[in-house]
Amino acid sequence: MWEQFDIVIMGGGINGCAIARLLSQNGKKVCILERHTVGSGTSSNSSKLIHGGLRYLETGRVGLVQESLKDRKRLFELYPDLVEMVPFYLPVYNDSLRPWWIIRAGLGLYDLLSCQTKYHCRHISNTDFLNRFVGIKSRGLRRVYLYYDGKTNDLEMTRKMARDAVGFGCDIRENCQVFSINIDDKLIKIMYKNSRGEHKVGAPLLINATGPWIDEVNVKYRLPHNYRISKVSGVHIVLNRTLVPDCMFLQTYNRRIFFMIPWAEGRTIIGTTERMERDSCDDVQIQDADVKYLLDCANHYLQEPVSQDNICDTFLGIRPLVRIKNADSDATTMSRDYKIDVISKGKVKLIHVYGGKLTTCLSMSEKVAARI
Ligand SMILES: Cc1cc2nc3c(=O)[nH]c(=O)nc-3n(C[C@H](O)[C@H](O)[C@H](O)COP(=O)(O)OP(=O)(O)OC[C@H]3O[C@@H](n4cnc5c(N)ncnc54)[C@H](O)[C@@H]3O)c2cc1C
Secondary structure (H helix, E strand, O other): OOEEOOEEEEOOOHHHHHHHHHHHHOOOOEEEEOOOOOOOOHHHOOOOEEOOOHHHHHHOOHHHHHHHHHHHHHHHHHOOOOOEEEEEEEEEEOOOOOOHHHHHHHHHHHHHHHOOOOOOOEEEOHHHHHHHOOOEOOOOEEEEEEEEEEEOOHHHHHHHHHHHHHHOOOEEEOOOEEEEEEEOOOOEEEEEEEOOEEEEEEEOEEEEOOHHHHHHHHHHOOOOOOOEEEEEEEEEEEEOOOOOOOEEEEEOOOOOEEEEEEEHHHEEEEEOOOEEEOOOHHHOOOOHHHHHHHHHHHHOOEOOOOOHHHEEEEEEEEEEEEEOOOOOOOOOOOOOOOEEEEEEEOOEEEEEEEOOOOOOHHHHHHHHHHOO
């Protein structure tokens, strides 16, 4: 006997949980099958920002920034205890590859797109900045800007989204190893194992929300699909010291940006790297070069250098970026937009969700719901 649902979702990351939350709220009988535990994938290894993505303006992705800023506002209202608006400082130095006026113009547009009146970007005097950021180098400092964006605990937000989904009747099953998916004209039949044995579930709709594992899932279970992803790893290091009192974005020598974020218990998160990966997601590892790059970036701006000895933790996530034929393949400038891929066969549907950000989970879930 097949245990029947209206919808089965593979993957309990932020996207799977946000989709489950909305569809369960709409009265659908939904089941999530998660290979490990809710939020254990990319959704606990992000930079933890609920943001429009200021730097995407540089590559002209105004629509993505606008949608993300709208979602930022909604997440802030939905989970005020989990998403907080915090100040971000943007110091510009003489050797910064982007001049201050480009930063100023970008921030002005960001303010405009966010359609809010409370949090405005502004110029801060160098003296005020250096009095507050006592460990940061003053030599070569040209100008400093301040703007506001959202910060969260990504794992807690994903768990909260999952709890909300369960509150609306969703059934979340963790530690499930799916071993077969069969699509016929009336039902998608999924068999999985867990510690209690083998189980059979079926639904006329399967949503594949397995994040960076999506290509591997499509190949393994021979699921028809129209897109593929590029996997871009991002490493963060966590230092056992408070290096900055507030969040700070800085420019790197290779025209990228990196950040330092004050974190709980006097720690600081520094991120992130971007490297295109060919290995399967489970085999991607943090390399010594990733750690060295982040330490070098930070030390370029710190008065007292930090070293390997100050690192108390590291974490790695993989960005699933939609691969578009003949489009940009540079990891930094590739689009962070998401795609919803719908495949219909008889009375059944398969929906894949590719890419997306923590911030855009609400919009993405609404677009998925609209395609059902
Ligand atoms: C380094 C980095 C920094 C980022 N920073 C930010 C940021 O600051 N702000 C922001 O908005 N976004 C950020 N993002 C993007 C954001 O984190 C991701 O887009 C988002 O978490 C993806 O969520 P997801 O649910 O699609 O994937 P995931 O969270 O990876 O969830 C997929 C789930 O599928 C499960 N799974 C895999 N295979 C199977 C299977 N066969 N059966 C069942 N389950 C399976 C996995 O275990 C996993 O839990 C960042 C991403 C990275 C990598």
